[in-house]
Amino acid sequence: MSPIEAMQHDVEWNAGELGCGDLVLELRMRMRASPGKLFKVIALDAGAPADIPAWCRMTHNALLAQDAQARTYWIRAKD
Numbered sequence: 001m002s003p004i005e006a007m008q009h010d011v012e013w014n015a016g017e018l019g020c021g022d023l024v025l026e027l028r029m030r031m032r033a034s035p036g037k038l039f040k041v042i043a044l045d046a047g048a049p050a051d052i053p054a055w056c057r058m059t060h061n062a063l064l065a066q067d068a069q070a071r072t073y074w075i076r077a078k079d
Contacts, residue, residue: 007065007074010037017044020051027052031061031077038064041073048073 011034015023023043031039043052049066052073056063062076 007040008038009040009074010034012040012042014042015044015048016042019045020047023048024051024055027055027075028059031075035077035079037077039073039075039077041075042071043073044071 011030013027013030015026018026023045027039027041031037041052045051048071049068052075053063053066055061056075059078061078063073064076065074066072
């Protein structure tokens with residue numbers, strides 16, 4: 001297990017095949033409900049590797065790590 005995979009998280013969400021619009025809207029809702037929590041997000045949509053980092057930059061949620069092969073992202077929800 002890599003150090004990234006071993007990262008402790010508060011919330012795990014498997015977004016499956018949700019596309020960009022639905023993915024970021026659902027992510028926004030979940031993060032607003034849990035400020036300051038560390039999320040492990042699994043997103044299988046082909047656009048997620050570009051969409052999630054861009055969304056994090058725009059919303060000031062911290063993308064701490066990502067594993068492109070596992071399609072997994074660790075995001076700290078802003079307070």
